[in-house]
Amino acid sequence: MFDSLSDKLDNALHVLKGHGQITEVNVAETLKEVRRALVDADVNYKIAKDFTNTVKEKALGQDVLTALKPGQMMVKLVKDELTQLMGGEAEGINLSGDPSVILMSGLQGSGKTTFSGKLANFLKNKKTKKPLLVACDVYRPAAINQLHVVGEQVGVEVFSDEGNQDPVAISKAAIAHAKQNGHNVVIIDTAGRLAVDEAMMTEISNIHEAIQPHETLFVVDSMTGQDAVNTAKTFNERLNFDGVILTKLDGDTRGGAAISIKSVVNKPIKFIGTGEKMDALDVFYPDRMADRILGMGDVVSLVERAQEQYDEEEARKLQKKIAKNQFGFDDFLKQLQQIKKMGSMKDLMGMIPGAGKMLKDVDIDDDAFKGIEAIIHSMTPEERSNPKVINSSRKKRISKGSGTSVQEVNQLLKQFNQMGKMMKMMQGGGGQKMMQMMKG
Numbered sequence: 268m269f270d271s272l273s274d275k276l277d278n279a280l281h282v283l284k285g286h287g288q289i290t291e292v293n294v295a296e297t298l299k300e301v302r303r304a305l306v307d308a309d310v311n312y313k314i315a316k317d318f319t320n321t322v323k324e325k326a327l328g329q330d331v332l333t334a335l336k337p338g339q340m341m342v343k344l345v346k347d348e349l350t351q352l353m354g355g356e357a358e359g360i361n362l363s364g365d366p367s368v369i370l371m372s373g374l375q376g377s378g379k380t381t382f383s384g385k386l387a388n389f390l391k392n393k394k395t396k397k398p399l400l401v402a403c404d405v406y407r408p409a410a411i412n413q414l415h416v417v418g419e420q421v422g423v424e425v426f427s428d429e430g431n432q433d434p435v436a437i438s439k440a441a442i443a444h445a446k447q448n449g450h451n452v453v454i455i456d457t458a459g460r461l462a463v464d465e466a467m468m469t470e471i472s473n474i475h476e477a478i479q480p481h482e483t484l485f486v487v488d489s490m491t492g493q494d495a496v497n498t499a500k501t502f503n504e505r506l507n508f509d510g511v512i513l514t515k516l517d518g519d520t521r522g523g524a525a526i527s528i529k530s531v532v533n534k535p536i537k538f539i540g541t542g543e544k545m546d547a548l549d550v551f552y553p554d555r556m557a558d559r560i561l562g563m564g565d566v567v568s569l570v571e572r573a574q575e576q577y578d579e580e581e582a583r584k585l586q587k588k589i590a591k592n593q594f595g596f597d598d599f600l601k602q603l604q605q606i607k608k609m610g611s612m613k614d615l616m617g618m619i620p621g622a623g624k625m626l627k628d629v630d631i632d633d634d635a636f637k638g639i640e641a642i643i644h645s646m647t648p649e650e651r652s653n654p655k656v657i658n659s660s661r662k663k664r665i666s667k668g669s670g671t672s673v674q675e676v677n678q679l680l681k682q683f684n685q686m687g688k689m690m691k692m693m694q695g696g697g698g699q700k701m702m703q704m705m706k707g
């Protein structure tokens with residue numbers, strides 16, 4: 268995400284690193300590079316210029332009283348200003364209605380249907396929400412099917428009325444259906460439309476007028492840069508939407524749309540899409556995004572993702588097993604699957620400060636655990652729960668079955684064994700023992 272922008276900003280800010288003091292000359296030099304980086308990222312020239320002017324004023328206004336070095340101070344000023352530009356605070360969506368009605372709008376292919384599914388999934392996981400997805404694209408039967416597929420994937424009901432050509436009527440019927448069936452959120456996926464298509468723009472205005480949604484969202488592909496910003500502007504003039512959803516950030520190396528959309532339409536970015544899978548969705552936090560753009564990682568989001576996957580009851584069961592020495596390969600496999608649910612490895616790595624930059628050119632295999640999983644899958648249930656029985660002939664069989672070498676099987680068994688010992692120690696108030704072991 269935003270790799271090329273991050274690189275250029277990093278280079279720009281490096282200029283000041285060697286200087287002991289902030290002067291007009293070195294500030295101007297640095298900010299010229301920052302501005303160039305922003306323009307290259309497809310940020311509108313005027314926005315980029317205003318941005319650097321503000322940072323310049325602040326930088327020169329600072330006495331050198333600060334404990335920060337000039338380079339660090341400039342990074343901080345740029346970070347703060349980027350955060351402001353992207354909206355300052357995170358803004359959630361309005362879920363106060365019963366049901367709360369959310370209307371999607373945007374160009375075809377922007378990611379509306381995918382996002383509708385992701386949002387339904389996101390809300391469903393909050394336990395207190397029971398969403399209903401509504402197919403309102405009356406022009407393409409395939410679009411209705413696509414929403415059904417998405418709904419099935421996330422386990423959310425989809426309301427559709429194939430053949431009905433009136434999206435206003437469908438939306439109203441869907442809201443009535445939601446009320447009757449205890450759905451407290453209604454997510455309406457509409458047909459993609461161009462801002463210049465007058466008939467289609469009137470159609471969405473009519474839906475908007477008729478159902479008075481609690482939240483109207485504009486979905487846009489971040490990879491389209493300035494075009495995304497311009498389209499947002501025209502849609503906003505017609506719909507006065509409440510927020511922006513930026514999709515496909517995973518493929519966006521430049522970041523121009525993310526940086527400038529808020530200042531152009533004065534509406535916050537609420538969520539970002541970071542992949543095709545249903546869990547590739549993040550709340551948009553301007554400050555965390557600024558950190559990521561500047562290569563400072565995003566530990567807070569990383570921890571939050573881990574917490575989302577944390578299941579207290581499972582954890583308790585696991586603890587008991589460890590205490591009784593019953594932690595087996597099946598439990599191990601479950602743990603691996605939990606880690607995988609947190610997102611793609613590259614994405615996770617990008618949240619660790621410094622790691623994103625370091626690993627930028629490394630191809631991180633999302634199937635890093637594939638070999639391990641294959642080995643475990645080739646074990647019998649007995650072997651999984653009691654690995655001690657795995658003798659050399661069994662090892663041969665397992666390696667054959669999993670397409671790995673005996674050496675790899677051995678290595679996994681050894682690691683598993685060590686892990687078991689470690690866990691046991693952590694359990695039995697053995698912190699001290701462990702310290703001793705580490706020292707020794």
Ligand code: GDP
Pocket residue numbers: 373374375376377378379380381382459514515516517518539540541542543547
């Ligand atoms: P719609 O026409 O606006 O409903 O767009 P779709 O939801 O059908 O999405 C268009 C294409 O973009 C599909 O192939 C999606 O899988 C893909 N897509 C949507 N969101 C994302 C995202 O955040 N990242 C990536 N990489 N692809 C996405």
